[in-house]
Amino acid sequence: MPPVAFFILSCLLFSLGGLAFIIKRDLITQFMAIEIMLNAANLALIAAAKFSGTLDAQIIVFFVITVAAAEAAVGLAIILLIYRQKKNIRSEEVNLLKG
Amino acid sequence: MSAYFWLIPFFPGLSTLILVIFGRWLPKKYVSFQAPFAVFLSFLFGLSSFLSLPSTAAHHGEEFLSKTLFAWIYAGSFQVDFTLWFDPLTAIMVLVVTGVGFIIHVYSIGYMADDRSYTRYFSLLNLFTFAMLILVMAKNLVLMFVGWEGVGLCSYLLIGFWFEKHAAANAGKKAFIVNRIGDAAFILGIFFIILNLKTASFPEINQAIAEASLSPGLATLIALLLFVGATGKSAQIPLYVWLPDAMEGPTPVSALIHAATMVTAGVYMVTRLNHLFTFAPLASEVVALIGALTAVYAGTIALTQNDIKRVLAYSTISQIGYMFLGCGVGAYAAGMFHLYTHAFFKSLLFLAAGSVMHALSGELDMRKMGGLKKYLPLTYPTFLIGAITIAGVPFFSGFFSKDAILTQCFARGNYFLWALGLLGAIITAFYMFRLIFLTFHGEERFSQEVRHHLHESPPIMTGPLVVLAFFSVVSGYVGLPVVFGKNLNWFERFLEPVIKSHEEHHLTLNTEWMLIVASVAVALTGIAIAYWLYLKSPALPHQLVARFPGVYRLLVNKYYVDEIYNAAFVQPLVKGSEAIYYNFDLPVIDGAVNGSGRLMNFGGKLLSLLQSGQVRDYALVFLLGVAIILGLVVF
Numbered sequence: 001m002p003p004v005a006f007f008i009l010s011c012l013l014f015s016l017g018g019l020a021f022i023i024k025r026d027l028i029t030q031f032m033a034i035e036i037m038l039n040a041a042n043l044a045l046i047a048a049a050k051f052s053g054t055l056d057a058q059i060i061v062f063f064v065i066t067v068a069a070a071e072a073a074v075g076l077a078i079i080l081l082i083y084r085q086k087k088n089i090r091s092e093e094v095n096l097l098k099g
Numbered sequence: 100m101s102a103y104f105w106l107i108p109f110f111p112g113l114s115t116l117i118l119v120i121f122g123r124w125l126p127k128k129y130v131s132f133q134a135p136f137a138v139f140l141s142f143l144f145g146l147s148s149f150l151s152l153p154s155t156a157a158h159h160g161e162e163f164l165s166k167t168l169f170a171w172i173y174a175g176s177f178q179v180d181f182t183l184w185f186d187p188l189t190a191i192m193v194l195v196v197t198g199v200g201f202i203i204h205v206y207s208i209g210y211m212a213d214d215r216s217y218t219r220y221f222s223l224l225n226l227f228t229f230a231m232l233i234l235v236m237a238k239n240l241v242l243m244f245v246g247w248e249g250v251g252l253c254s255y256l257l258i259g260f261w262f263e264k265h266a267a268a269n270a271g272k273k274a275f276i277v278n279r280i281g282d283a284a285f286i287l288g289i290f291f292i293i294l295n296l297k298t299a300s301f302p303e304i305n306q307a308i309a310e311a312s313l314s315p316g317l318a319t320l321i322a323l324l325l326f327v328g329a330t331g332k333s334a335q336i337p338l339y340v341w342l343p344d345a346m347e348g349p350t351p352v353s354a355l356i357h358a359a360t361m362v363t364a365g366v367y368m369v370t371r372l373n374h375l376f377t378f379a380p381l382a383s384e385v386v387a388l389i390g391a392l393t394a395v396y397a398g399t400i401a402l403t404q405n406d407i408k409r410v411l412a413y414s415t416i417s418q419i420g421y422m423f424l425g426c427g428v429g430a431y432a433a434g435m436f437h438l439y440t441h442a443f444f445k446s447l448l449f450l451a452a453g454s455v456m457h458a459l460s461g462e463l464d465m466r467k468m469g470g471l472k473k474y475l476p477l478t479y480p481t482f483l484i485g486a487i488t489i490a491g492v493p494f495f496s497g498f499f500s501k502d503a504i505l506t507q508c509f510a511r512g513n514y515f516l517w518a519l520g521l522l523g524a525i526i527t528a529f530y531m532f533r534l535i536f537l538t539f540h541g542e543e544r545f546s547q548e549v550r551h552h553l554h555e556s557p558p559i560m561t562g563p564l565v566v567l568a569f570f571s572v573v574s575g576y577v578g579l580p581v582v583f584g585k586n587l588n589w590f591e592r593f594l595e596p597v598i599k600s601h602e603e604h605h606l607t608l609n610t611e612w613m614l615i616v617a618s619v620a621v622a623l624t625g626i627a628i629a630y631w632l633y634l635k636s637p638a639l640p641h642q643l644v645a646r647f648p649g650v651y652r653l654l655v656n657k658y659y660v661d662e663i664y665n666a667a668f669v670q671p672l673v674k675g676s677e678a679i680y681y682n683f684d685l686p687v688i689d690g691a692v693n694g695s696g697r698l699m700n701f702g703g704k705l706l707s708l709l710q711s712g713q714v715r716d717y718a719l720v721f722l723l724g725v726a727i728i729l730g731l732v733v734f
Contacts, residue, residue, distance in 0.1 A: 095712025096712065097710060098712030
């Protein structure tokens with residue numbers, strides 16, 4: 001399989017994630033969209049590592065996974081608290097910073 | 100002790116500090132001790148330095164006691180040090196300031212006893228003494244200016260001492276502002292001296308003038324500028340208007356600051372710079388003319404005033420006019436001599452007037468006095484001695500000093516000024532005895548309630564009166580005129596090292612006698628007229644008023660000068676400021692400031708529309724941004 005196929009898949013996944021984040025309105029789905037975008041990036045990095053024969057990119061992947069785990073913990077906690085406050089998780093209702 | 104002469108100003112200075120910082124915890128008894136004691140210490144040091152003078156005094160300023168405490172201002176080759184010195188002229192001023200000052204401090208203990216700001220009063224009085232001593236002991240013009248401003252500040256604070264009273268607060272403000280006008284000219288004069296002579300120290304200025312390194316025109320300009328400063332501080336035409344109002348302050352303050360010491364600072368300054376003024380004859384003539392005119396002019400106002408302190412205030416203005424007359428014709432020693440005797444008899448008159456007020460529960464209007472002679476057995480004779488002295492009755496100090504000035508005027512050929520001086524003398528004798536007769540003689544015009552409280556002042560107040568009365572009588576004997584024998588004028592010889600020697604003006608003994616007889620005759624005439632008008636036929640003054648209503652109204656309203664100044668200077672300034680405030684400050688300056696604020700507000704509101712609060716919108720913008728940047732990088 002040519003390397004470019006991996007990168008195209010990665011791009012597709014990333015775009016889908018971004019699109020989903022912008023279109024969807026509930027926080028859990030948006031959260032999943034972020035996860036998809038992160039893993040799209042991971043895929044591109046793994047592919048780069050494989051084809052370049054070095055380990056540099058793989059190390060970055062570990063970092064990304066770690067960050068994603070932390071982000072999941074904090075993010076879910078925030079969503080939970082928002083739910084407790086508003087009894088729903090619609091992102092457009094979280095607009096306290098509206099100018 | 101004289102080696103420590105430079106400590107003289109710092110006793111009252113330290114006392115002020117203590118009173119200001121710890122005053123609220125100090126018992127009244129202690130304050131009453133400390134404040135006069137500090138001035139007394141200064142007096143002792145001044146006296147011992149004075150006694151050591153004859154041995155150290157040579158004819159060069161450098162050899163007098165002099166002490167540089169620290170280098171003050173350095174700018175290139177120009178240098179001003181914080182230097183105090185003690186030459187004969189300073190010696191006289193220090194003794195007057197601390198001596199009379201001490202007596203007035205003691206008097207204040209009784210006079211201010213029931214005031215609730217007792218400590219504040221004494222801290223200010225001490226601060227004044229400190230500033231005045233700096234003024235007279237400074238060896239350069241710049242340090243002198245510090246003292247000059249210091250006494251002005253204390254004057255302001257003490258005139259407005261009872262600041263709850265509207266009139267007092269306004270009087271203080273007036274004194275301060277009028278003095279600023281004079282001081283602006285004074286400081287310009289100092290700048291000109293520094294600019295042209297590159298020094299501010301008195302001996303160096305004198306030396307530079309002796310070497311004629313100043314053009315006569317410039318010297319005249321500088322001397323006139325300095326004299327404008329003197330007219331402000333010493334209440335001469337045209338800046339005298341603040342002094343009568345200054346009587347709103349406590350009476351001992353009027354005695355110390357507005358009669359004996361501060362207001363004579365101008366005379367001291369002119370005498371201190373007598374080399375400069377001698378070098379600028381035109382300026383000297385202006386000084387003499389202003390002095391003589393003020394002497395007569397202020398005297399005529401005093402003729403019709405009914406407020407006992409205001410009569411004395413105009414009398415002070417008039418007497419300082421005599422001092423300037425003496426200085427202006429070149430008789431600096433005579434001017435200083437009058438300053439020195441005046442300090443005693445005028446503070447005596449003020450303190451005695453304070454004692455009268457004290458007895459009459461604060462009454463100032465002479466129309467509500469009369470017949471007080473028998474109620475005030477100590478105040479009356481001391482007041483009478485003061486009046487006799489200022490009127491110029493022979494063998495009292497005022498006679499010798501006034502006569503010295505008039506004789507010198509005549510001897511130097513200024514017959515017109517001499518005549519003005521004589522006219523002033525007759526007016527002086529008249530209004531002083533009008534004051535005496537209205538206050539102490541005739542029928543009793545005070546109310547029953549006042550009579551009930553009528554009492555002679557306590558010894559702490561009458562004591563100083565007696566001491567001052569004693570000095571009013573004897574202080575003249577250090578400067579006897581030449582008719583009593585040669586070289587009896589010790590005062591003039593003492594001042595010789597300070598005053599530029601000039602050609603001697605000798606009159607024949609016969610002329611001298613004639614002049615003396617003339618001034619005695621004038622004094623007695625004045626007293627006789629007062630006696631005739633106010634004791635013999637008390638209806639006459641009213642007839643005179645009815646006969647010359649215009650003149651009377653002019654005098655009672657003080658020639659409308661306050662009104663004229665108000666219309667010519669104060670109102671235009673107020674109106675102009677108001678116009679600028681409403682037409683420039685409010686629309687332009689405030690408009691610009693508020694407008695810039697409003698602009699920011701509006702811009703912020705506009706930009707805040709971008710902040711939708713929707714996290715998805717932000718993400719969209721973010722993604723688009725990344726896409727654009729990526730596009731730019733790749734393509």
